[in-house]
Amino acid sequence: MADKNDIILMKGNEAIAHAAIRCGCDGFFGYPITPQSEILETLALEKPWETTGMVVLQAESEVASINMVYGGGATGKRVMTSSSSPGVALMQEGISYMACAEIPGLIVNVQRGGPGLGTIQPSQSDYIQCTRGGGNGDYNVIVLAPASVQEMADFVDLSFTLAFRYRTPVIMLSDGVIGQMMEKVVLPPFKPRRTEEEVRKECPWATVGRKNRKNNILTSLDFDPYNMERHNQDLQRKYKEIMQKEVRFEEEQTEDADYLIVAFGSAARISQKAIELCRKEGIKMGMLRPITLWPFPTERIKELSRKVKGIISIEINAGQMIFDIQNAVEGRVSVKHYGRMGGVVPTPDEIVNALKSNLINELG
Amino acid sequence: MKNEIIIAGFDGQGVLSMGKILAYSALFEGKEVTWMPSYGPEQRGGTANVTVIVSEDRISSPILNEYDTAVILNQPSLDKFEERIKPGGVLIYDSYGISTPPTRKDLTIYRIDAMDAAAEMDNVKAFNMIVLGGLLKVCPIVSLENVLKALRKTLPERHHHLIPLNEEALKRGHEIIYHVE
Incomplete structure (x- = not known):
């Protein structure tokens, strides 16, 4: 070990x-x-x-x-x-x-x-x-x-x-x-x-065998829709609390960025290299990397969208996170997507080219 | 200082383990390191390659489109990666698997007849360590001492008696690599 x-x-x-x-x-x-x-x-x-x-x-x-x-x-x-x-x-x-x-x-x-x-x-x-x-x-x-x-x-x-x-x-x-x-x-x-x-102490709700208390029942079924609605409301309150307290993200060179990449996981790693390459050419690129994808760093992206000329979502898919970014940006700036699919991973130069052709050339 | 290296050849040539030993050696040098294999069905009898990045600083992308150094052990890999070496970069190839030698003029090209040397040593399994020895001669990324330390770390203990043989192979690689004009 x-x-x-x-x-x-x-x-x-x-x-x-x-x-x-x-x-x-x-x-x-x-x-x-x-x-x-x-x-x-x-x-x-x-x-x-x-x-x-x-x-x-x-x-x-x-x-x-x-x-x-x-x-x-x-x-x-x-x-x-x-x-x-x-x-x-x-x-x-x-x-x-x-x-x-x-x-x-x-x-x-x-x-x-x-x-x-x-x-x-x-x-x-x-x-x-x-x-x-x-x-x-x-x-x-x-x-x-x-x-x-x-x-x-x-x-x-x-x-x-x-x-x-x-x-x-x-x-x-x-x-x-x-x-x-x-x-x-x-x-x-x-x-x-x-x-x-x-x-027992930390999980009073757990089904660990009853000892001088009421049964703990853990189920996802309720025949009374009003009960189920109340349970849904509780769940939604919990989700709201999570959205308020548990958003995690990391920023890279956003202080002076003209353009912003939003990318997570391996796409964020590849994008880091794309940023290095862009900065060498004098293009001020920065990145926000969501660490929690849900809850999503909506507020911070909203703030950054007031400072940058445009945003690109780099994802290894057909464009999924882009909807969360668009939701945060509320139409203030253009939001583009670049990605590969089916198991093909984009290379850093591909991302640089995408940044130039999809974002910078269009916005100037 | 950063060295972005691709090692590519046939499955079974010890490409991934050579990369792993190089990566561990770099770890013992206190450097940052990333080892990213090509994985998938192409490894079954097909080509295998691994990207090893050794750097003083934080490493960003484990996925690269061009390399400082390429260690090429068969023709399909040469065809794929020759054009993806940075101008001024280093290309090392084993002659055994190469029918059409590299043609680029803006690279420093070395040849190593490691397959022949492994046959002479009567140990085909020493092949990848001969190649690694050659690589380290022309690109001294890590010390021999740390390679031996890496071998002790990565080889299961029951194979530790093979370490002297590996050391011999590394030294053989040092001797036989040569610059191609």
């Missing part, structure tokens, strides 16, 4: 597995799929059931995995699953049920090209699915978008913290670039799994 706190080199997928063991995760339930299989493989190699007692189970399907997460989360345990796009599509029913029953849990999506079974190469085409709640009903889940191997490690504990703070599923939306590449990473320090007493 990589137990030294020194700097090591590993894949994004491996970093997630190590971080899960270290942050007191109680269980992982998953089914293999490229490009995320190293998460399950690393857990199987590390055998955390022999050390921390964390359960690692290869389920019979993605549908089974998410329902195991539902069950584990219902008992107040820190449990997670991971998959890639087609597998996460299969999980949407379970995620919707978790959102309604207010069950915390972590779902990692290392995206690949779609639609359908698609390809195994990187993509960001599940943005809308994840940020709108991909299943049925009015709900949202918190979506974190790591852009480095370090963030793959750091966001596991953060996801669990948020999941339990708001009793909601949290999705880490990564992709094949961040999952497959190796970078330096400092793994988080070891944190023990919570004891049964701690779970």
